[in-house]
Amino acid sequence: MTTVYLLFILILAVFVGFELIRKVPATLHTPLMSGANAISGITVIGAVSLAGGVQHEWATWLGAIALVLATINVVGGYLVTDRMLAMFKKR
16 A cells, blocks of 8 residues: 555656646746756765665665666756856857
């Protein structure tokens, strides 16, 4: 029964996230990306603590996967933000 609740929360989070991001105007994408990078940085810290902890083997693997995905998100987000901000610099 707990799995059903967790699956429901995951589907609801995906739907709400998609609807929120879809309605963001183009001028707000850079600040939104910066905020997402901060949140992903917190995710990296949580993933490191999960991957390095002494739990079940599946928790360690899940933490390692979360660490890789969150790191890709942070690095990619900063690269995109830097590129977007470079468009506003004077040449």
